[in-house]
Amino acid sequence: MTAPKSLSRTTPSTVAANSIVSSLLAVQTSGAGFTDLTSEVAKFVRDARAREGAVTLFIRHTSASLTIQENADPTVLVDLTTALNRLAPENAGWRPDTEGPDDMPAHIKTMLTATSLHIPVLQGALALGTWQAVYLIEHRARPHRREIVLQFVGSAG
Amino acid sequence: MTAPKSLSRTTPSTVAANSIVSSLLAVQTSGAGFTDLTSEVAKFVRDARAREGAVTLFIRHTSASLTIQENADPTVLVDLTTALNRLAPENAGWRPDTEGPDDMPAHIKTMLTATSLHIPVLQGALALGTWQAVYLIEHRARPHRREIVLQFVGSAG
Amino acid sequence: MTAPKSLSRTTPSTVAANSIVSSLLAVQTSGAGFTDLTSEVAKFVRDARAREGAVTLFIRHTSASLTIQENADPTVLVDLTTALNRLAPENAGWRPDTEGPDDMPAHIKTMLTATSLHIPVLQGALALGTWQAVYLIEHRARPHRREIVLQFVGSAG
Numbered sequence: 001m002t003a004p005k006s007l008s009r010t011t012p013s014t015v016a017a018n019s020i021v022s023s024l025l026a027v028q029t030s031g032a033g034f035t036d037l038t039s040e041v042a043k044f045v046r047d048a049r050a051r052e053g054a055v056t057l058f059i060r061h062t063s064a065s066l067t068i069q070e071n072a073d074p075t076v077l078v079d080l081t082t083a084l085n086r087l088a089p090e091n092a093g094w095r096p097d098t099e100g101p102d103d104m105p106a107h108i109k110t111m112l113t114a115t116s117l118h119i120p121v122l123q124g125a126l127a128l129g130t131w132q133a134v135y136l137i138e139h140r141a142r143p144h145r146r147e148i149v150l151q152f153v154g155s156a157g
Numbered sequence: 158m159t160a161p162k163s164l165s166r167t168t169p170s171t172v173a174a175n176s177i178v179s180s181l182l183a184v185q186t187s188g189a190g191f192t193d194l195t196s197e198v199a200k201f202v203r204d205a206r207a208r209e210g211a212v213t214l215f216i217r218h219t220s221a222s223l224t225i226q227e228n229a230d231p232t233v234l235v236d237l238t239t240a241l242n243r244l245a246p247e248n249a250g251w252r253p254d255t256e257g258p259d260d261m262p263a264h265i266k267t268m269l270t271a272t273s274l275h276i277p278v279l280q281g282a283l284a285l286g287t288w289q290a291v292y293l294i295e296h297r298a299r300p301h302r303r304e305i306v307l308q309f310v311g312s313a314g
Numbered sequence: 315m316t317a318p319k320s321l322s323r324t325t326p327s328t329v330a331a332n333s334i335v336s337s338l339l340a341v342q343t344s345g346a347g348f349t350d351l352t353s354e355v356a357k358f359v360r361d362a363r364a365r366e367g368a369v370t371l372f373i374r375h376t377s378a379s380l381t382i383q384e385n386a387d388p389t390v391l392v393d394l395t396t397a398l399n400r401l402a403p404e405n406a407g408w409r410p411d412t413e414g415p416d417d418m419p420a421h422i423k424t425m426l427t428a429t430s431l432h433i434p435v436l437q438g439a440l441a442l443g444t445w446q447a448v449y450l451i452e453h454r455a456r457p458h459r460r461e462i463v464l465q466f467v468g469s470a471g
Contacts, residue, residue, distance in 0.1 A: 006341075006342040007339070007340065007341050007342070007354060008339070008340045009337055009338065009339045009340070009354065009357075009358065009464070010337050010338045011337070012335045012336065012337040012358065012361050012362050012464075012466075013335070013336055013337070014333055014334065014335045014362070014470065014471075015333070015334050016332060016333065016334075017331050017332055017333055017334045017467055017468075052334050052336060053334050053465075053467065054370055054372075054465060054467070067425050067429075068376065068429045069376050069421060069424070069425060070376045070421055075409040076418070076421055078409065079408045079409055079418050079421070079422075080421060080422060080425060082407075082408075083402060083422045083425075087401065087426075112425075112426055113425060113426075114428075114429075117429070117430065118370055118372065118430040118432060119372060119430070120336065120370065120372050120463040120465050122336055122463070127372065127374065127463050128374065129373075129374030129375050129376070129461065130374075131375070131376055132374065132375070132376055132429075153467060154334050154467070155334060
């Protein structure tokens with residue numbers, strides 16, 4: 001562990017928490033890979049008239065997951081897929097699976113990434129960093145319909 | 158990255174956020190393995206009279222963790238345990254550990270899975286998918302008493 | 315899966331949710347390794363006059379991440395670094411990267427750990443376990459300035 005060389009924090013700003021806004025997002029994937037959800041989540045924040053608080057994404061599946069990753073260089077997403085395939089390979093002695101060889105690796109990849117994400121909203125906008133995008137990761141080989149609950153908690157209206 | 162083939166979202170529904178409900182759950186594990194907490198979390202949601210919002214689970218330990226995984230086929234949980242053991246094997250050159258050979262792998266497995274989960278509550282029920290269950294994963298070989306903070310934020314009453 | 319040997323839960327306590335408190339924390343890292351943020355997050359909780367609710371930490375980067383881990387034995391952090399280096403090694407056939415050999419491993423390590431943390435606050439204090447500390451993990455070799463959004467949702471004042 002290293003001590004922080006320097007550390008600064010802005011004065012806390014407080015607002016009244018008054019709203020929960022919920023919506024269900026359905027995404028049709030085209031098989032294994034990343035789907036960028038950032039603009040859809042930003043649209044939800046606008047529709048919800050969210051001002052200060054946080055958005056939660058929750059994916060209702062165990063063979064697809066969520067992550068926040070680099071948005072600039074698409075080869076990063078290719079390498080992230082390679083990394084997940086190495087960490088959870090097919091045909092690695094998993095129990096016989098009637099769902100196909102991509103099923104058990106899909107569960108492992110889901111466990112190693114995220115089922116829910118939590119992104120602060122400040123002054124009406126997602127507080128993502130410059131290089132951050134929100135992705136759904138489809139871990140199954142074939143296309144699937146995936147459901148994600150979007151929920152804003154905070155001040156809105 | 159693949160563009161979403163199709164994507165749809167329901168109209169956002171808004172309610173007033175007015176409650177924080179907290180409770181402490183103690184679980185006695187029987188050694189390494191998965192413990193299904195789903196019905197206990199659902200019971201908390203009912204007791205809290207939660208309507209719209211989200212439940213957070215937070216485990217107060219660094220050698221046990223949380224995950225949301227497949228509830229139908231118990232062999233999935235066996236394979237997930239195998240996968241974690243491969244990613245964080247015992248006797249892999251970790252520093253001498255007076256806590257036993259399962260201690261450092263337990264910390265690594267905790268880092269790779271989740272210390273907190275966030276599950277939306279819609280119309281008074283957990284918004285889990287059909288195949289999703291909430292599990293505590295005990296990473297130590299011997300039984301332990303584990304504490305989990307349950308907290309609902311949203312509309313209740 | 316093992317059934318819980320015993321399981322107990324305290325009576326839920328309810329308070330009014332009325333505040334969102336947000337602050338931006340900047341941390342200057344000194345290169346790859348762990349930085350303990352626990353006392354800074356505790357200070358934020360005090361400044362926010364938080365009573366009951368939860369604090370979210372969100373890191374605005376894709377090559378640094380967050381985790382909750384053992385606070386007592388510093389060799390645990392050394393072994394966690396070793397574990398991450400083994401799971402996401404440099405020079406492992408990643409695509410040519412003008413950002414340097416530590417860039418792609420940094421993205422993978424971020425995907426395997428956490429971009430956001432969610433810690434309950436009970437009776438004005440972080441509900442961390444005895445051995446839990448909150449860490450920023452810098453995955454790049456060189457020092458970086460990292461930004462973390464701190465946000466409390468709950469009852470305050």
